[in-house]
Amino acid sequence: MKLIFLPRRVSQSLTLDTSKSTHQFMLMGFLLLPFVLGGLSFWIYSSSLKQASETQLMDQWQQELARQAANVEQTQQRVGDELSAMTAKVAELQARLMRLDALGEQVTQVAQLDNGEFDFSRRPAVGGPELVSDTYPVALSVLDKHSSLQLMLGQLVTHIDNREQQLAMLDKQLAARDTRMQTFVAGKPVTKGWMSSSFGRRTDPFSGKQSWHEGVDFAGNAGVEVIAVASGVVTHSGRKSGYGNIVELNHGNGYVTRYAHNDTHQVSIGDIVEKGQVIATMGSSGRSTGPHVHFEVLKNGQPMNPERYIYRASL
Template sequence: MNIIIVSRKHGRSRMVSSWLLAPVFLFVLVMVSALGYGGYRLFAPDEIVIIDSQAANAWADRVKLQAIELEKTQIYTEEQINALRIRLAELQARLTRIDALGERLVDVANLDEGEFDFSMPPAVGGPESSSVEANPPDFVDVLNELGLQIENREQQLRVLNSLLGDRKIQSETFVAGRPISKGWMSSRYGYRNDPFNGNLAWHDGVDFAGKDGSTIVSVASGVVTWAGERYGYGNLVEINHGNGYVTRYAHAKEVLVEVGDVIKKADVIALMGSTGRSTGPHVHFEVLLQGKSVDPAKYIDRVARF
C-alpha cells in the first residue's frame, strides 16, 4: 500500500510507503491509550470501601456492650421474678390464715358450713356482656392491690374473731342450767323446815335428788377453788366463774376435779352421793354473787342473749 503526500507550498506530490508510517501510527496509538487511561484515573471516583478495620473494631465493641447489657437485664429479670414469687407466697400464706380464721369463725358462731365454705372459691356469675377494651394494669400493681385487700380482710376478721371470742367467753361463763344430768328438784331456796330437827331454817341453795353415783356437771366455765370435804357440805366442789359468780356442788360421793383445774360448761366434776349433812343421794347447788347467795332457780332456766 502506498500513500501520496501533496505539498501546498510547491504543489508537488510525493508517494510514501505505508510501512514507513507504521511506527508513527503505533506511537500515536500508545499516546492516545496513555492519555485515556490517565484521564480515567484522574476523573474516576475513588474506590468505595465497604468496611475497614476501625469500623469492624467499633462494631465488635458495641456487640460486647450489648452482651453485657443483656446479661444485666437477665439478672434484673430473675431478681424481679424471685421477688414476685416471694410476694405471691406471702399472699398465699395470708389467704391460708384467712381461710383458717374464717373456718374457726364459722365453728364459733355455729354458722352453716354449706353457706360459708372457705375451702371453695366464692360463687359468682351473671349474663355474658360485651367486652370493654381497656389497658391491662401492671401485674405488680395488681399484686399490691390484692395485698391491701387481704390486709383489710384480715383486720376485719381479727375484729370479728375478737368479738365472737368475747361472746364465746361470755356464753361459757354465763351461769345457767341444771347441775345434774338426771334427777329432780327436791328442795328450793329460802326458808324451810330443817330435815333433821324440823325447825324453820334458811336454805342457801336448791337440792336435786337422783341416783347414787350419777353425774354432777358444772353450769358454767370457771376455775375450781375448792375440791374436797367441808363441814356440813360433805364433799364439795366450788367453782369461780368470774364477774363475781361462784357456784357450789355439795354432798358428792366422789370429787373428780382438783383445785386450780379449768372447767368448761357441762364438764362432769363429781358424782352424786350423800356425804355430809344429808338424808340421801342428792346435790346441794348454790349460786353466790359478790359473796352473797342468790336463788339458783333464777339461773337454772336462764337463757343467754349475746
C-alpha cells in the first residue's frame, strides 16, 4: 500500500510505500510521536508537581523546626529562671538554718543545759533498716530523677525541721523548768524584816502559856511589802479569826502558803500570782502584838516548818 502526501507549498508530492521497511519505520514514528510527546509532557508535569510538593514539605519542616527552636529557647529560659529561684531558695534556707543553729546554741548556753543534750553544731542522729524491695519502685525512680538542687533543698528542709523540733522540745523543757522554778516554794515572804518567832513550841505572847506555833513570824515596819514565795492561785484574801487579814496561795503539788496579819491586800480570790509578786503590806491585824507577817507552809494539809523553805536553795 502507498501513501501519497501533497504539501501545499511544495510542488512535489511525498509517497510512502508501506511495503518497504524504511517507510514502515517512518510511518510508525509518525504514529508514535504524539504518544511520546504526551508522555514527555506528563513526566514534566509530574516532576513539577513533585518538586512543588517537596518545596512545600520543606517549608513546613522549616516552620516546625523554627517552632521547636522557639520552644527549646522558652524551655531553657524557664529552666534558667527556676534554677535561679531554687538557688535563691537554697541560700535563704541555709541562712535560716544558720540562724536556728545560732539561736539553739545561745538558748542552750543561757539555759545551762547539760553538754550534748541539745547539740546544734552537728546533725541529729537518725537511722532505720534499709528497705530493699520492689514495693517502692515509683518513689525510688522519682528520687533518682531529682536534680542536685532539689536534693539540696530537701536536705535543707529536713535539717530545718529537725532544728525546729529540737527548739520546740527545748522550749517545752525550759517552760517546764520555769514552771517548776516558779512553783518551787523558797525564800522570805517579805522584802524587809527579820524572823521574830520560830516554828514549833513557844510561849504564847498573850497568855504566857506554852503553845504550838504553826508558822514563823517576820517583824518589820508597817507597810513593808509582803511577797509570794512561789507562783500560785489566790484561794483566800480577807479576814480570818486569829489571823486578821490573810492571803492564802495554792501552788500545786499539795503546797499552800499563808500570809497573815496584813494591813492591806493587793490580790483577790482567783488571781494568779507570780513568784516575788507583792500580795499585801505588813500590818498588825488580828491577834497580833505589832507589825509582822505570820507565814505558814502546808504540804497536803499538814503544817511544815517554813524555815526549811525560807533558806531552801533554788532549782
